[in-house]
Amino acid sequence: MEKNLFESFPPLEKAQWVEKATVDLKGADFNKKLLWRTENGYTLEPFYMRSDLQEKSFNQLQYTFPKAEGDAAPRAWVNYRKIKVTNEKEANKTALEALGKRGAEGIIFDLAAVEAPNAEELLTGIYLDCCAVSFENVKNPEAWVRNYVAYAKLQDVPKEKLSGYIKCDLLEKYTETGQLFEEKELVEWAALLSVTQQMPHFYGLALSSQIIRDAGGNHIQEAAFMLNMVAEYLARFADTKLHVEEVIKEVLPISAFGSDYFQEIAKYRALRTLLLEVAKMYDENFPVEQLHIMGVSSEWSKSTLDPNVNLLRNTTEAMSAVLGGCNSIWIAPHNKYQGEENDFSHRIALNISHLLREESYLDKVVDPSAGSYYIEKITSEILERALTLFQDIESKGGFVTCFEAGYIQEKIEETLQANNKLISQRRKVLVGTNRYPNGLETPDIHLVKEESSDKKALKKQRSGIQFEALRLRTEEYVKETGNRPQIELALFGNLAMRKARATFAGDFFQVAGFETQEVPYKSAEEAALLSAKNEKEIVVLCASDDDYKEHAFEFVNAFRRHNTHTMLILAGYPAEIVEELKDAGLDDFIHMRVNTLDSLTALQDRLFN
Numbered sequence: 001m002e003k004n005l006f007e008s009f010p011p012l013e014k015a016q017w018v019e020k021a022t023v024d025l026k027g028a029d030f031n032k033k034l035l036w037r038t039e040n041g042y043t044l045e046p047f048y049m050r051s052d053l054q055e056k057s058f059n060q061l062q063y064t065f066p067k068a069e070g071d072a073a074p075r076a077w078v079n080y081r082k083i084k085v086t087n088e089k090e091a092n093k094t095a096l097e098a099l100g101k102r103g104a105e106g107i108i109f110d111l112a113a114v115e116a117p118n119a120e121e122l123l124t125g126i127y128l129d130c131c132a133v134s135f136e137n138v139k140n141p142e143a144w145v146r147n148y149v150a151y152a153k154l155q156d157v158p159k160e161k162l163s164g165y166i167k168c169d170l171l172e173k174y175t176e177t178g179q180l181f182e183e184k185e186l187v188e189w190a191a192l193l194s195v196t197q198q199m200p201h202f203y204g205l206a207l208s209s210q211i212i213r214d215a216g217g218n219h220i221q222e223a224a225f226m227l228n229m230v231a232e233y234l235a236r237f238a239d240t241k242l243h244v245e246e247v248i249k250e251v252l253p254i255s256a257f258g259s260d261y262f263q264e265i266a267k268y269r270a271l272r273t274l275l276l277e278v279a280k281m282y283d284e285n286f287p288v289e290q291l292h293i294m295g296v297s298s299e300w301s302k303s304t305l306d307p308n309v310n311l312l313r314n315t316t317e318a319m320s321a322v323l324g325g326c327n328s329i330w331i332a333p334h335n336k337y338q339g340e341e342n343d344f345s346h347r348i349a350l351n352i353s354h355l356l357r358e359e360s361y362l363d364k365v366v367d368p369s370a371g372s373y374y375i376e377k378i379t380s381e382i383l384e385r386a387l388t389l390f391q392d393i394e395s396k397g398g399f400v401t402c403f404e405a406g407y408i409q410e411k412i413e414e415t416l417q418a419n420n421k422l423i424s425q426r427r428k429v430l431v432g433t434n435r436y437p438n439g440l441e442t443p444d445i446h447l448v449k450e451e452s453s454d455k456k457a458l459k460k461q462r463s464g465i466q467f468e469a470l471r472l473r474t475e476e477y478v479k480e481t482g483n484r485p486q487i488e489l490a491l492f493g494n495l496a497m498r499k500a501r502a503t504f505a506g507d508f509f510q511v512a513g514f515e516t517q518e519v520p521y522k523s524a525e526e527a528a529l530l531s532a533k534n535e536k537e538i539v540v541l542c543a544s545d546d547d548y549k550e551h552a553f554e555f556v557n558a559f560r561r562h563n564t565h566t567m568l569i570l571a572g573y574p575a576e577i578v579e580e581l582k583d584a585g586l587d588d589f590i591h592m593r594v595n596t597l598d599s600l601t602a603l604q605d606r607l608f609n
Contacts, residue, residue, distance in 0.1 A: 014049050014051065014052075017047065017049075018030055021034065021046070034046040038260075038263065039218045039219075039260075039415060039418065039419055040218045040219055040220045040263065040381070040382065040385065041218075041220070041385065042381045042385070044377075044378070047373075047374065048373035048374050048376075048377045049373060050373060052373060052377055053373060053376055053377060053380065061269055061272060061273065061325065061367055061370065063288070064272060064276065064288040064289070064291065064325075065325045065366050065367055074363070074364065074365070074366050075322075075362065075363040075364065075365060075366050076327075076363065077322055077326055077327055077328055077329060077353075077363075078105045078106040078132045078327065078328035078329070079103070079104055079105045079106065079328075079329060079350060079353035079354070080104065080105075080106040080107065080108050080132070080134070080328055080329065080330040081095070081098040081099075081102070081104040081106070081107055081108070081330075081346060081349075081350060082107075082108040082110060082330055082332075083095055083098075083107060083108065083109055083110065084110045084112070084113065085109050085110060085111050085113060085114050085117065085122065086113045086114070088114070088117060088118045088121035088122040089121050091109065091122060092121060092122050092123065092124060092125065092126070094343075095107045095109075095126060096125050096126065098346070098350065099126065099131055102346075102347055102350050103350060103351075103354055104131075104350055105131055105132065106131055106132030106133065106134065106163075106164065106328060107126070107131065107132070107133050107134070108134045108135070108136060108330060109122065109133070109134070109135050109136070110136045110137055111135055111136065111137055111138045111139070111144075112136075112137035114139075115139055116139070116140075117138075117144065117147075119144075119147045119148060119150075119151040120151060123148075123151060128152050128155060128157045128161070128162055129157045129161035129162070131163075132163045132164040132328065133162070133163075133164045134164035134165045134166065134167070134206075135148075135164070135165075135166045135167070136166075136167045136168075137167075137168075138166060138168060141166055141168045141188070141189070141192045142188060142191045142192040142195060144166075145166060145192060145195050145196060145204075146195060148162075149162070149195070149199070159198055159199045159202070160199070160200060160201075161201075162199050162201065162202045163201035163202060164201075164202055164203075165202065165203040165204070165206040165252045165292075165294075166192070166196070166202075166203075166204060166206065167206035167207075167208070167254070168189065168192070169206065169207045169208055170185055170186065170189065171207060171229050171232065171233070171399065171400075172207065172208050172210075172211060174400075174403070175211050175212075175403065175457065175458045176211055176457055176458060176460075177457050178455075178456035178457035180400065180404075186236055186237075186240070187240065189204075190237060190240040190241070190242055192204050193205065193237070193242055193247060193250055194242065196250055197242075197246055197249075197250065203250055203251070203252035203292060204250045205233065205247065205250035205251045205252065206252040206254060206294075207226075207229055207230070207233065207251065207252070207253060207254065208253075208254040208255075208296075209222045209223075209225060209226040209229070209253070209254070209255050209256070210254060210255070210256040210296060210298065211458050211460060212225050212226075212412065212458070213255075213256040213258060213298050213300055214256060214298055214299045214300045214460040214461065215300075215412050215416070215458035215459060215460060215461065216300065216412055216413070216415055216416030216419060216420075216461065216463075217411075217412040217415055217416075218415045219260070219263050219264070219266075219267040219382055220382055220385045220386045220389060221389065221411055221412060221415065222255060222256070222267065223255075223267055223270055223271045223274065223382060223383075223386035224385075224386040224387070224388075224389035224390040224393065225389075225390075225393070225399065225408065226253055226255065226271065226275075227274055227275070227278055227386070227390045228390055228393045228394065228398065228399040228402075229399050230251055230253070230275070230278060231278070231390075231394060231398065231399070232398050232399040232400055233247075233251075234247060234248065234282065235398065244282050244283075245282055245283035245286075248278075248279050248282045248283055248286065249283075249286070249287075249290050251275075251279075251291075252292050252293075252294060253271065253275060253293050253294070254294045254295075254296055255267070255268065255271060255293065255294070255295055255296070256295070256296055256297065256298035256299075256300070257295045257296070257297065257298060257317040257318065257320055257321040257324075257326075257329075258298045258300060258301040258317060259301040259313055259316065259317060261316055261317075261319075261320050262320075262374065262375060262378060263378055263382070264317065264320035264321065264324060265320045265323045265324040265369055265375055265378075266324070266375055266378035266379040266381075266382050267324065267382055268293065268295065268320075268321060268324025268325050268326060269324055269325060269369070269375070269379045270379050270380075270382040270383035270386060271293065271386075272291065272293060272325055273379075273383055274383060274386060274387060274390075275291055275293075276288060276291060279291065292327040292328070293325065293326050293327055294326060294327065294328045294329070294330070295318075295321030295324070295326040295328070295329045295330075296329070296330045296332070297314060297317065297330065297331055297332035298317070299337070299460050299461070299462055300460075300461065300462060300463050301313055301317065301462075301463060302332075302336075302337050302462055303337065303430060303432060303433045303462060303464045303468065304337050304338050304443065304444075304462070304468050305432050305433050305437065305438070305441070305443055305464070305467075305468055305471060306431075306432030306433070306437065306438040306441060307334055307335045307337070307338055307340075308334065309431050309432040310334035310335070310337070311334040311348065312431075313334075314331050314332070314334055314349065314352055315352050315355075317331075318331050318352050318353060318356060319356055319360070319362070322353075322356055322362050323362065323368055323369050324369075325367065329353060331349040331350070331352055331353065332349065333345035333346050333348070333349050334348065334349070337462065338444065389411075393407075393408070403456070404456075406456065409456070409458065412458065419463065420466070423463060423464065423466075423467070423597075424466065424595050424596060424597035424598065425593070425594070425595055425596060426596050428463075430463060430464040430467070433464035433467045433468065433471075433511075434464060434467045434511055434596065434597075435507060435511070436507060437471070437507075437510045437511050437513075439510050439513075439515070442475060443468075443471060443472055443475055444472075466597055467511060467597065470511070470512050470513075470597065470600055470601065470604070471511065471512060471513045473512075473604055473608075474512050474513030474514065474604065475513055477604075477607075477608050478513070484513070484514070484515050485513075485514040485515065485537045485538070485607055486514075486515050486517070486536045486537055486538075487505075487509050487514050487515065487516045487517070487536060487537065487538040487539070487540060488516075488517055488519055488531055488534055488536040488538070488539045488540070489502045489505050489506060489516055489517065489518045489519065489540050489542050489571075490519055490521060490527045490531045490539055490540065490541055490542060491518060491519065491520040491521060491527075491542045491543070492520070492521045492522070492523060492524050492526075492527045492541075492542075492543050492547065492551070493524070493543035493544055493546075493547030493551070494543065494544040494546070494547055497543065497544035497545075497547075498520075498542045498543050498544065498547075499542075501542040501543065501544075501571040501572060502518050502540075502542040502571070504571060504590075504592075505540045505542060505571040505590060506518070508590050508596060508600075509538075509540075509600075511596065511600065512600040512603070512604065514538075517536075518542075519531065519534075524543070524547070524551035524552075524554065524555045525554070525555075525558065527541075527555065528554070528555045528556075528558035528559045528562075529558060529562065531559065532558075532559045532561075532562035532563035532566070533562065533563070535566070536566060537566065537567065537607055538566065538567040538568075538569060538603070539559070539566055539567070539568055539569070540569045540570070540571055540590070541555060541568070541569070541570045541571060542571045543572075545572060545574050548570065548572060548574040548577065549574060549576065549577060552570065552574065552577065552581055552586075553577065553580060553581060553584055556568065556581055556584040556585050556586050557584050557585070559585070560584065560585040564585075567587045567588075567603070567606070568585065568586050568587050569586070569587055569588045569589065569590060570586055570588075570589050570590075571589075571590055571591070572589065572591055573589050573591040573593075
């Protein structure tokens, strides 16, 4: 009889683990050091146990996740390539290359620039029953889908074998422009759905919550408002000749994946659970395999600075979407936000999904995150809070009513401002943007554009756009004057602390595109005398707090005797002598709690004007 070795070890309570962690923290407060207040409003602990789940489990989700057929690996998802169509033949050539040579499993044709697409020129050579083909921004959706079905029939592909979606999301357009759609547009869409209802794997009600995320909303708001949009559409289509239990099968939610890895995984799991609950309210026999969730790259998490970092973001974000159970994904090229996307960057974007499947083997397990107490706890938090927010919106009249009243915008604005505060203080790190900038790149000064927007409408934006504008303001100054601001980091005293402070200061100023140089000195006296003669725009004192208490006042006095015009800043904040140093001629302090954005903007105002 086999012996269970774990029986030799008594079970441990959570309090015992917390006690052990507190010992490792050398007495520091466990809650202050290790608990994390998220943008979603709940606090995350560093670990969870079974007791934290309160008997809740989402293991049943594995039975609703997309699965491959036959002998293929158990988990499947569609890897899309999006093509903006300006010429049907050229778009077709690009699609065939993506499908035949680059491993794409689906194509999204963006038809915004084409009035009446030629189906034969666009689709010739594409095996429509072997890949997903989707369409966005179609001028006349119903006519186009009928043409598509007719073309497929000529290729001996029945409409039952066609897969993909068509997106003409009226609520998305409404949130982006502030202009509510007309009733005739809804009637036209109902006519489209009467066609797509005969195509079991082709969705006619693709709706996107991407604008919620890209406008600064959090995971809970994105999930809740997606449910509200579904409910809004179902209520409005109920007034047509369509049967709501059939319309619900046409819904394809498109959700943006961002950089909060575990919360993104949990968001998709919670969204699937909630959508299934909503679907079963309208049709208790709703087939779970009919629910298709698509994940797309968010703009919010990307940057125009150091675009290669976007490639890394794309990888972790796509991974969270796959682990969260998305049926399909579209990964935007990493240099899209610089307007430099090309065939190579599209290929790299496709390859991310290939790596997740072929080298990370994420297709080998249907639901890898099942049983993770940490992810299941976050899933539970998002689910409950999203459901509460959804019910709140519905009780106030639904999505359109609340949007017209500005209630939804207020919720998103609150989250946006809270995030902007964390980003401006660099408590939320954007690699290459507000921390660890690439000093070797010269960004295009025309990349950042503050677009005006209807007050009612939501505006897509990148989370680091204010830091991008900060950096590009310096680049514009350099282009006009030929002079890049020079900063000397004057190091003296304790070796470890002066290096740490210099590293912090260098990163701080390089975010704005300033050039920094570390200059070590043997003493504070030498540092004051020589740095005053170097004629840099700014000199930064870098030493330990003890060195500041002993030498900073003499440093400032000696420096000002030789130099009255150079800005003098101290890295740190020795509270006991702050006022004394200011009176002696110190201009400012930089430290972890300072608002980096405001501080650097003030420096630019002083240097550039």
